[in-house]
Amino acid sequence: MQVTSSIREPLITGGKTVRDVSEDISRQVEGKPTQLWWIAMGISLTLLGFGFYCLCTLLWEGVGVWGLNKTVGWAWDITNFVWWVGIGHAGTLISAILLLFRQKWRMSINRAAEAMTIFAVICAATFPFAHMGRLWLGFYWVFPLPNTWGSLWANFNSPLLWDVFAISTYFSVSLVFWYMGLIPDFAVIRDRAVRQGHQLRANIYNFLSFGWDGAARTWSRYESVALILAGLSTPLVLSVHTIVSMDFATSVVPGWHATIFPPYFVAGAIFSGFAMVLTLLIITRKVFKLEDYITIYHIELMNIVIIITGSIVGIAYITEFFIAWYGQVPAEQYAFFNRMQGPYWWAYWSMMTCNVISPQLFWFKKIRTNIVATFVLSIIVNIGMWFERFVIIVTSIHRDYVPSSWSMFHPTIYDMGEYIFTFGLFFSAFLLFAKFFPVINMAEVKSIIKSSSEVKQKH
């Protein structure tokens, strides 16, 4: 029997029973897609189509269609890559780290957040592949495969190769973790379909649920799998952005060569990830009428995570500047001076405003419990985090060691098209998920109905 203090806020409101949980969450899987869903899907597929055209042009013509030049060899592609990978981090944090800390409020949001992780990592992976130009040869370049150019293996000393292993492991382990969570919920939909007489749906969802039976022995094993997966995912998620930051930190470029990068990147990743979770869930709870499951209290807790990680990111920005001054290396000092006052000052100050100043508004309880304010700020944070990566990447390299090669980066329609492609991909995938998969983890929510819902606490 679980006991929860009665002074804690209820996690599930509206007097929901265990039965209501199955009913409320399965309803949208069983019904026909709404008009709103079709409109959203139409927009996403349009974006995807336009982006696909840009991507195909890139593959046909070569990477030259992007705005990259001799000085700025990395720009939107890697900015977008780091941005998407970072967004993914919140999903794993919610599902794994909060599980280890026994935070029950994760239960209504972990499914959607993990789905977001998986789609965000897929979006991120498209950028390095596109940047390879000849991506059909890519597998030989990134994986240690025997090839016909001699026994020349991939270079395991390179952080870019570590990234390949980190991102692919992260994607596959997150996928397994997410799918394990879905298995008992697929069985719920299967058994409902049997009772409603939909044999085809029952067969499909039984297939997806691997023939789940819900026996005590299976649950016992299942719980230990979930715990170990959470224990594995926790260092994994921290390692992923650490390794992404090493793409920069192990170089000798002023502005990149900093030991502060791993923790600073991880905090930034969680910061942007929570912002994206909020953006998605505020829409999802409204569209699917899940206000009793994803309550204002959940939103408030996520906003508190945003204040904490946003402040860590702010401290990291200030520390970088202090160290640049204190380190007395002219190249390093110039790199930071150039960030603030150089031709990209607007990107730097957008980053500072969006990431450091705007989340401080969440100190006010009125703002962090207000849905409209949270929605707007969550988008501002994501804009800010995009600028953070742009500032780190482009402003550090656009004025390199030889002033005659100083340059600016101008994105072309194909740079933007690739970014749009990932938005189309992300939202199409999320909409498909929201329609065909249960968006809330029913089994976990059912297990806290007695201890943490409104009904229990009235007694």
Next chain:
Amino acid sequence: MESNKNFVVGIFDDEDILLHAVEHTREKGLKIHEVYSPFPVHGLDDALGYKRSRLPIAAFMFGLTGTSLALLMQIWMLGYDWPMIIGGKNHASLPPFIPVTFEMTVLLAAFGMVGTFFIASDMKPYKWPRQFDLRSTDDKHVMAVDLAANKMSKEEISALLKAQGASEVNEKNF
């Protein structure tokens, strides 16, 4: 699958009543075939006398395999098969090999353990489980008692389950 098996099936509405019922009926000598729940009930595996799962051991062994394979792969490829001087470093130096080793450890541990879970629980996509009551994935806890494994009669078991708080008691034959 065994055929012609007769079961008495007790339906429970509440996990705490179920937990007490499992404890009390086992004390009275009832052999429970299995309990099916819509969500994990904490303490149920202890009440049923199940041993702790050995899956963590499997995960550890798979992880260890990942660690060794990754180290062997990197040391062999860069140290012996095609040694190259990269940035003036040793051919096979340990620190740069750690990230890939860590990722491979996690990858093999996770996939190995989940694979073991599916095999141990005999779960596969095309298999339909034996279902005692369809409501066991919705909101009811279902206790199945195999008649052949118990000395008590059908009526005695029914009465016992009712007395322990079962909201209904049914029969199910396979």
